[in-house]
Amino acid sequence: MKKLMSALVAGTALTLSMQATTAQAMEELTVGYFLEWPMPFLAAKADGSYDEALGMKVNWVSFETGTAMSAAMASGDVQISVSQGLPPFVVATSGGQDLQLVDVAVSYAENQGCAVRKDLEITKDSAGELAGKKVAVPLGTAAHYSFIRQMDHFGVPLDSLQIVDMPPPEGGNALAQGAVDFACGYGGGWATMREHGDVLLTGAEKQEIGILVFDVTSVPAAFAAENGDTLAKFLKVTADANSAWNDGKSDEMLAVIAEQSGMDLEAARSAIGTMSFPTIEEQLSEAWLGGTAAGFMKGVADVFVEAGSIDSALDSYEGALNIEPLKAAQGM
DSSP states (O other): OHHHHHHHHHHHTOOGGGOOOOTTTOSEEEEEEESSOOOTHHHHHHHTHHHHHHTSEEEEEEESOHHHHHHHHHHTSOSEEEEEEHHHHHHHHHTTOOEEEEEEEEEOGGGEEEEEEGGGOOOGGGGGGGTTOEEEEOTTSHHHHHHHHHHHHHTOOGGGSEEEEOOHHHHHHHHHTTSSSEEEEEHHHHHHHHHHEEESSOHHHHHHTTOOOEEEEEEEHHHHHHOHHHHHHHHHHHHHHHHHHHHHOOHHHHHHHHHHHTOOHHHHHHHHTTOBOOOHHHHTSTTTTTTTHHHHHHHHHHHHHHTTSSSOOOSOOGGGBOOHHHHHHHTO
16 A cells, blocks of 8 residues: 555656646636535536636546546646545645645535445444455545544554555445445445445544544645636635525525536435535634644644555645635635
């Protein structure tokens, strides 16, 4: 696992000199996001709000993992990643990639986790029996961090497990087919895992042992420095979409979100019902970016180092946090 994680870090730490987007030359913007991950910003994507507010064409490209988002930002193919998991963001910055966290996209403790094949009849009360089992985990993601913390909580040594790197959709299918004993993931893959497996810990139970689960909007630092106004406008559109959802949760808006995420209406309703979208004011508070975020990132990195997944952590992650565009969006 450490060898594969090192390769992921190396892939995301490609030279940023390949990034050609500048404030003067920018005519189009490319944004990364996830399918099967229903969020309010998708309604704004659908109605052209981003294009209108930014005064340029916004191209959207979907990814299956946050590590792939990091690689795309390193190559200059993507300028903004929406809802990148915090752990893959931390993995990339720990490996030397100059990324910045610019907002909290979503909190979703219930929409991610690990599930054990039903016929094994292993629950949280007998989790020690997981030792020696085969598990599908998308390495370097929020699900990977949660998996490490859960195994530590249950006293299951990582080196006792056969860990297979799989994106959540593949992990869910592998669990359904009996190819793995348990699987960890999020989104549509997590729905498949819950259907064919028993959930180890609920979202509330994970939070009780200090496993916070949230995604961020991330950008290359050079892009933020050169395109601060564009980034602020982007975050403002996102915040407005979140407010519209938080205030109404209308079926009309949900239908658009479901279509844009590639999900049927009821699946999208179930998934988004486990998510929360903090306001700009909440994000800038002590509870999030105004206080605890940098320290929490350090904690995530230290867990990966201790697990042997990455070689080292930064001394501080303050430099990977940039709240100025969000403050500018607040004033718009």
